[in-house]
Amino acid sequence: MQDSFSFSNIQQAADRLKGRVVRTPVLESPMLNQAAGCRVLVKAESLQRTGAFKYRGALNKLLSLPSDIQKRGIVAFSSGNHGHAVAAAAAEVGCPAVIVLPKDAAAIKIENCRWWGAEIVLYDPNTEDREEVGRSIAGPRNMLVVPPFDDYDIIAGQGTAGLELAEQLDEQGIRPDAFVVPCSGGGLASGTTTAMKHVYPDLQCFFVEPAGLEKMAPSLREGAPQKRPAGPPTVMDGLSGPIVGTRTSQVLGACEPRGLSVSDEEVLDAMSMAFRYLKLVLEPAGAATLAAVLRRKADFEGKSVAIVCSGGNVDPSIFIQALNAS
Secondary structure, three states: OOOOOOHHHHHHHHHHHOOOOOOOOEEOOHHHHHHHOOEEEEEEHHHOHHHEOHHHHHHHHHHHOOHHHHHHOEEEEOOOHHHHHHHHHHHHHOOOEEEEEEOOOOHHHHHHHHHOOOEEEEEOOOOOOHHHHHHHHHHHHOOEEOOOOOOHHHHHHHHHHHHHHHHHHHHOOOOOOEEEEEOOOOHHHHHHHHHHHHHOOOOEEEEEEEOOOOOHHHHHHHOOOOEOOOOOOOOOHHHOOOEOOHHHHHHHHOOOOEEEEEOHHHHHHHHHHHHHHHOOOOOOHHHHHHHHHHHOHHHHOOOEEEEEEOEOOOOHHHHHHHHHHO
């Protein structure tokens, strides 16, 4: 089993995914730049297949598997973008997939996974543990559990968004001063930051978490994964997972990034601005990086700042709330 991670893992993933994922655009608006007080270069992963960056990691993981494991199939547990991404990636590879979802999951999430041909298993989040449910299915059927973030193939796949971003900036003759990425379990943050830091060794790197629910920042301080603290609900459900990964925190920590926090109000405002200036529909987690750049001007003023907007699978009521709040 692979026991280390480096930039070469991301390069291998990029070769594996070539022609299979969307080369998402890097967007810029002079009006947004003026509002932010810096040059904002937006990597729009909301336009990736299944509406989020997660497809990269899921597909890289499945393509990395031996053919016999692909034929036996995989199990994933998720209440968000990971399950949808795994279902779509499994359809692409021709791999049987079981997606474990909470019984109170939004109907659209269940239907999205089912559309790709995945088998859906619902569990009660009040009385059952999703990981135990997943393992109870995988064991007897000799299937592989695909984790949402703490896996080197997943990290490498997500890292291709950072490698792609660096290539696109180079094509435009842009050398960024700073890089900002959202962070929950840490797969996207660790992979993309590794890629960007390799290409730009002097780059200032930041990751963004929900205010009051930070877990990666304390994990890096303590040198071990920390659980999310108890706190009020947040619209950033995609960034509010219970814990970071052991591998993701080690890989990200090696890049020595700085953690930033944003509030729900700031994120809703950023969603509105992304729609107004870039015509992008972002979910709250996907707008966290833009919120950080807009609200932490002392860190970014006058700089060229590359950010990842990670997803666009937003509940319509929350999107309307964002537009009405602006």
